[in-house]
Amino acid sequence: MGRTVTKLDRTGLDREAVVAVALDLVVSEGAAALTMRRLATELDVGTPTIYWHVGSRDELVAAIVQLQSERLADRPIVGRDARARVLSAARNMYAGALEQRAITSLAHQTGTSALLLHDLQAALVAELEASGLEGDAVDEALHSILLVVTGALVVTLSDTARLPGDRGVRARSRAELEALATSTLRVVVDHHVPSEERR
Amino acid sequence: MGRTVTKLDRTGLDREAVVAVALDLVVSEGAAALTMRRLATELDVGTPTIYWHVGSRDELVAAIVQLQSERLADRPIVGRDARARVLSAARNMYAGALEQRAITSLAHQTGTSALLLHDLQAALVAELEASGLEGDAVDEALHSILLVVTGALVVTLSDTARLPGDRGVRARSRAELEALATSTLRVVVDHHVPSEERR
DNA sequence: ACCTGAACACCGTTCAAGT
DNA sequence: ACCTGAACACCGTTCAAGT
Numbered sequence: 271m272g273r274t275v276t277k278l279d280r281t282g283l284d285r286e287a288v289v290a291v292a293l294d295l296v297v298s299e300g301a302a303a304l305t306m307r308r309l310a311t312e313l314d315v316g317t318p319t320i321y322w323h324v325g326s327r328d329e330l331v332a333a334i335v336q337l338q339s340e341r342l343a344d345r346p347i348v349g350r351d352a353r354a355r356v357l358s359a360a361r362n363m364y365a366g367a368l369e370q371r372a373i374t375s376l377a378h379q380t381g382t383s384a385l386l387l388h389d390l391q392a393a394l395v396a397e398l399e400a401s402g403l404e405g406d407a408v409d410e411a412l413h414s415i416l417l418v419v420t421g422a423l424v425v426t427l428s429d430t431a432r433l434p435g436d437r438g439v440r441a442r443s444r445a446e447l448e449a450l451a452t453s454t455l456r457v458v459v460d461h462h463v464p465s466e467e468r469r
Numbered sequence: 470m471g472r473t474v475t476k477l478d479r480t481g482l483d484r485e486a487v488v489a490v491a492l493d494l495v496v497s498e499g500a501a502a503l504t505m506r507r508l509a510t511e512l513d514v515g516t517p518t519i520y521w522h523v524g525s526r527d528e529l530v531a532a533i534v535q536l537q538s539e540r541l542a543d544r545p546i547v548g549r550d551a552r553a554r555v556l557s558a559a560r561n562m563y564a565g566a567l568e569q570r571a572i573t574s575l576a577h578q579t580g581t582s583a584l585l586l587h588d589l590q591a592a593l594v595a596e597l598e599a600s601g602l603e604g605d606a607v608d609e610a611l612h613s614i615l616l617v618v619t620g621a622l623v624v625t626l627s628d629t630a631r632l633p634g635d636r637g638v639r640a641r642s643r644a645e646l647e648a649l650a651t652s653t654l655r656v657v658v659d660h661h662v663p664s665e666e667r668r
Numbered sequence: 669a670c671c672t673g674a675a676c677a678c679c680g681t682t683c684a685a686g687t
Numbered sequence: 688a689c690c691t692g693a694a695c696a697c698c699g700t701t702c703a704a705g706t
Contacts, residue, residue, distance in 0.1 A: 283670085283671095305697090305698070305699090306698080306699060306700085307697085307698080307699090315671070315672090316671065316672045316673075317672090317699090317700085318671070318672065318673090318700085318701080318702085319670075319671055319672080321699090321700070321701080322669090322670065322671070323670095326699080326700080327699065327700090375580075378577065378578075378580075378623070379577075379578050381574075381577075381626070381627040382627070383623060383627060384624070384627060384628070410649075410652075413624075413641075413649050414649060414652065414653045414656070416624065417617065417620040417621055417624050417649065417650070417653055418616065418617060418620055418653065419620070420619075420620040420623050420624055421616040421617055421618070421619040421620020421621070421623065422616055422620070424577070424582060424619050424620065424623055425583070425612075425615065425616050425619055427580070428580040428581070428582060428583060429583070442612075450609075450612050450613065450616065451616070453609075453613070454613045454616055454617065454657060457613070457656060457657050457660045458653060458656050458657065461656045461660075482689085482690095504678090504679070504680090505679085505680060505681085506678085506679080506680090514690070514691090515690065515691045515692075516680090516681090516691090517681085517682080517683085517690070517691065517692090518689075518690055518691080520680090520681070520682080521688090521689065521690070522689090525680080525681080526680065526681090
């Protein structure tokens, strides 16, 4: 029509596409496959092109983790009372992060785990506030819960991908690990969130 | 005397020495400085010599973390009642790991955090059993506490060494982080360990 | 503005060869 | 048994040069 056709004929490559393809690469082949050269091959461009779009590998990793954080953000919260809903929000973080464990390990290796949970925080904060907590109490509960979620993820991931030649620390099943995470979360949630007396 | 002099005249290099020097290197220059070539230079040998003694970089890292685990193992446990003593054992893990944060980050990056806490586990288990817990209850309490300690370490280390260009998640002070860790630990310890009624 | 070839300064690992 | 020089197959990053 009247509008000028924007020139995206050939490459159409932009930062967003680079990050999205990089995320796919990590998901399908693991964190170790995320190499600037490998990603360049995947995108069918020269290696320096990636640097033009994302600056450095660290920035790329941060962008990947951030993108995954956004994708995790719209999980439904269930539960009748405040404690159940807060626990549900916390479990969304744990379960969501585990769904793409390659991204989560990448985040752990690079110290960006907090970034991965960032967009799910809003929902958790909302539930904490809905439960009647205010100000510092929300902050304390939030960080305590984030701490437990992070620990649960690290323990789960490092227990799952275990080295041979292990020292005594028996490998636990996925179900055991999830039960451990949930029960520990429940303890701290119940501690911070006031119970609702019925009627 | 009558004994033959063992030939350790020149190098006297063995696996133990390699690992000890590698640990020192990480402590003094950070996890990123741990390079096979750099370590070889430090030991004044060729790079392949290191492989002869430790096999691979992964094995070397595991040995370093294991050595640090041993060094952490003799921290005194304080407290009058069972809950206080269990909390003390747990805090020993957190505080000990933070004392050599370079080793702890190395452990996190390589997914060997569990190894780092391994030798401090015995003391924690002993206190849990002394508190009256038995069998599965000990196991549940132990793993729940380990999960929280691990989470506290990750949160503390990644909050401390923070990237510039941060997204809203205000940096917290070391004291705030320690208070968060302690209070979260106390919640799960008190949940698992029965209280002692006085007299 | 966007992309490239070629290079720099590194990695972990292996291996034939030395003593 | 212990150690080496030299190489292999990679890395992240930069930069002059192209369009």
